[in-house]
Amino acid sequence: MIPPMNRRFLLVRRPLGIPVPDDFALVETAMPVLPPGGLIVRNHYASLDPAQRGWMDDAPSYMPPIPLGDAVRAATLGVVHASDNPAFAPGDWVRGAHALEDYSAVPAGSFTRSIDIDAVDRPTLYLSALGGNAMTAYFGLLDIAKPQPGETLLVTGAAGGVGSIVGQIAKIVGCRTIGIAGGAEKCDRLLRDFGFDAAIDYKGKAVAELAEEIRKVAPRGLDMLFENVGGTVMDAALLNLAQGARVVLCGLISEYNAPERIGIRNLWQVLVQRATIHGMIVADYIPRFAEATDDIRRWLAEGKLHVEEDVQDGLETAYPAFMRLFSGANRGKQILRIA
Amino acid sequence: MIPPMNRRFLLVRRPLGIPVPDDFALVETAMPVLPPGGLIVRNHYASLDPAQRGWMDDAPSYMPPIPLGDAVRAATLGVVHASDNPAFAPGDWVRGAHALEDYSAVPAGSFTRSIDIDAVDRPTLYLSALGGNAMTAYFGLLDIAKPQPGETLLVTGAAGGVGSIVGQIAKIVGCRTIGIAGGAEKCDRLLRDFGFDAAIDYKGKAVAELAEEIRKVAPRGLDMLFENVGGTVMDAALLNLAQGARVVLCGLISEYNAPERIGIRNLWQVLVQRATIHGMIVADYIPRFAEATDDIRRWLAEGKLHVEEDVQDGLETAYPAFMRLFSGANRGKQILRIA
Numbered sequence: 001m002i003p004p005m006n007r008r009f010l011l012v013r014r015p016l017g018i019p020v021p022d023d024f025a026l027v028e029t030a031m032p033v034l035p036p037g038g039l040i041v042r043n044h045y046a047s048l049d050p051a052q053r054g055w056m057d058d059a060p061s062y063m064p065p066i067p068l069g070d071a072v073r074a075a076t077l078g079v080v081h082a083s084d085n086p087a088f089a090p091g092d093w094v095r096g097a098h099a100l101e102d103y104s105a106v107p108a109g110s111f112t113r114s115i116d117i118d119a120v121d122r123p124t125l126y127l128s129a130l131g132g133n134a135m136t137a138y139f140g141l142l143d144i145a146k147p148q149p150g151e152t153l154l155v156t157g158a159a160g161g162v163g164s165i166v167g168q169i170a171k172i173v174g175c176r177t178i179g180i181a182g183g184a185e186k187c188d189r190l191l192r193d194f195g196f197d198a199a200i201d202y203k204g205k206a207v208a209e210l211a212e213e214i215r216k217v218a219p220r221g222l223d224m225l226f227e228n229v230g231g232t233v234m235d236a237a238l239l240n241l242a243q244g245a246r247v248v249l250c251g252l253i254s255e256y257n258a259p260e261r262i263g264i265r266n267l268w269q270v271l272v273q274r275a276t277i278h279g280m281i282v283a284d285y286i287p288r289f290a291e292a293t294d295d296i297r298r299w300l301a302e303g304k305l306h307v308e309e310d311v312q313d314g315l316e317t318a319y320p321a322f323m324r325l326f327s328g329a330n331r332g333k334q335i336l337r338i339a
Numbered sequence: 340m341i342p343p344m345n346r347r348f349l350l351v352r353r354p355l356g357i358p359v360p361d362d363f364a365l366v367e368t369a370m371p372v373l374p375p376g377g378l379i380v381r382n383h384y385a386s387l388d389p390a391q392r393g394w395m396d397d398a399p400s401y402m403p404p405i406p407l408g409d410a411v412r413a414a415t416l417g418v419v420h421a422s423d424n425p426a427f428a429p430g431d432w433v434r435g436a437h438a439l440e441d442y443s444a445v446p447a448g449s450f451t452r453s454i455d456i457d458a459v460d461r462p463t464l465y466l467s468a469l470g471g472n473a474m475t476a477y478f479g480l481l482d483i484a485k486p487q488p489g490e491t492l493l494v495t496g497a498a499g500g501v502g503s504i505v506g507q508i509a510k511i512v513g514c515r516t517i518g519i520a521g522g523a524e525k526c527d528r529l530l531r532d533f534g535f536d537a538a539i540d541y542k543g544k545a546v547a548e549l550a551e552e553i554r555k556v557a558p559r560g561l562d563m564l565f566e567n568v569g570g571t572v573m574d575a576a577l578l579n580l581a582q583g584a585r586v587v588l589c590g591l592i593s594e595y596n597a598p599e600r601i602g603i604r605n606l607w608q609v610l611v612q613r614a615t616i617h618g619m620i621v622a623d624y625i626p627r628f629a630e631a632t633d634d635i636r637r638w639l640a641e642g643k644l645h646v647e648e649d650v651q652d653g654l655e656t657a658y659p660a661f662m663r664l665f666s667g668a669n670r671g672k673q674i675l676r677i678a
């Protein structure tokens with residue numbers, strides 16, 4: 001029997017601005033060696049997230065950069081192929097911070113955890129409705145923004161994997177929701193599929209125009225801003241903060257590929273409105289993921305939560321699939337099927 | 340007897356960027372009429388503060404803009420000249436949000452309060468150690484940043500009316516303090532007069548260089564940032580935040596005279612460090628000023644708090660005295676003696 005080979009999607013050069021195909025290489029290598037006390041996982045699905053772009057830079061961040069020549073780090077779902085850990089048996093489904101590759105060597109002590117594949121319609125729910133993006137939405141909104149019934153929330157990047165869930169949870173807890181997204185089709189989906197009360201298309205609009213559109217639908221200001229985008233979109237939102245507004249700073253996708261940090265111009269509004277900005281990293285909430293999972297399963301069962309997945313097929317499409325996040329082409333949670 | 344006239348320092352044009360003399364006019368008018376239930380106050384000392392620059396703009400803020408043709412709003416100390424309010428008698432010393440003028444008409448229901456002039460060495464302490472700047476320092480640090488012993492605090496604008504008090508209170512509660520100010524003389528004063536553990540001169544330095552100087556004196560990062568300046572100084576500080584850092588956003592003096600808002604570029608660091616930025620307006624703490632006053636009086640008596648005043652003389656010097664705040668010429672709390 002010929003031993004299986006391992007296809008790996010490597011980071012071979014740190015992107016300058018927008019990642020280009022030559023920053024990566026799909027290679028075929030020998031199977032990894034089983035680490036002592038660890039696992040080899042056969043990856044089936046990978047989560048593609050804007051955060052991965054940050055890990056490609058050699059800059060201080062909340063995680064070490066992806067080493068050059070190593071496979072691109074990603075949350076994946078897979079099946080245990082070999083185990084030196086008595087808590088896992090070959091054939092078990094697991095989720096963890098693995099990589100874009102057929103097989104991942106998982107050292108002892110990693111975050112990899114078993115998942116109950118029989119409890120869901122399809123495995124990919126563990127990367128969408130029950131994935132890191134959903135955990136981000138849940139804790140960012142409920143734990144940081146602390147929404148009160150009747151309050152108004154603006155979500156930027158509202159049609160994305162995090163934003164679309166934030167908006168729906170906010171409706172469940174009784175808030176009014178405004179979503180900003182790029183293009184008429186996405187705005188239609190905000191209203192139709194994700195239950196937003198108002199949708200605003202940011203494309204082609206400067207800060208003042210966008211701020212005015214927000215003002216029209218939130219004349220008393222924004223009690224909460226769930227920020228996934230940054231740049232002009234965030235600056236327009238800041239001009240509409242209500243007094244005491246809470247801003248959850250979850251992502252800044254507009255600047256991940258920019259040659260220099262963009263930041264914000266309207267910080268002054270944070271001062272005059274006595275607002276707070278809270279930086280958030282979902283990994284801090286790992287010990288509490290079970291809380292969120294229980295609530296989200298119930299909402300899914302009750303039909304209160306609609307989650308879309310955009311599954312692209314095959315490791316060989318990793319680059320174009322990843323870039324869909326930045327062009328805005330993705331329709332729902334971006335996932336890559338590996339096998 | 341000739342009735343006294345009222346000299347008033349009026350805002351006659353909204354400044355574009357840096358205020359120029361023609362934005363103001365010193366005029367002599369008739370005495371104001373005593374408002375029903377109100378007071379006429381003979382102003383003796385006025386507080387000059389960067390916040391006044393914001394009130395000169397016709398932009399949404401936490402206070403209405405100063406109306407064109409009206410005297411420039413200012414916190415002043417004065418003596419009741421006439422009263423239609425039984426709580427005040429002529430001759431009483433008061434403090435309130437009045438204006439740069441000899442006599443202010445104070446409507447019923449204003450914030451004007453009696454002060455105990457016999458409890459202090461000199462009246463101006465009510466605009467310096469016991470003034471709004473001290474209240475800002477006290478509540479911004481203790482109520483918002485919540486310093487813990489052993490933590491490291493960076494104060495920008497550290498030699499100013501707020502910053503110099505923030506640094507000293509932080510030392511009183513057991514923190515390590517780093518101050519940023521403009522020029523060697525001010526940096527000497529940070530170390531000598533205000534007890535900072537380290538002082539950094541920001542003048543002529545770009546973000547990267549300034550960030551590196553902060554890193555040298557705070558290699559484990561900043562647990563707290565008390566921000567009075569904004570712009571490149573704040574961006575350099577943001578590059579040094581420790582995980583979970585608290586940023587008190589108290590002022591942005593670097594942009595008050597800028598033609599456009601400057602903002603910050605390194606917002607990304609707030610996200611990756613799970614930091615929080617808290618906008619602050621001291622007026623929100625008026626109901627709690629007595630708490631601060633008690634502590635500050637004790638610290639003054641114990642010799643733990645050193646407060647400097649820079650008293651300029653005469654309403655006719657209002658414009659140059661005000662501009663000292665922006666050139667950095669002021670040495671301590673900027674005060675204008677009116678009479």
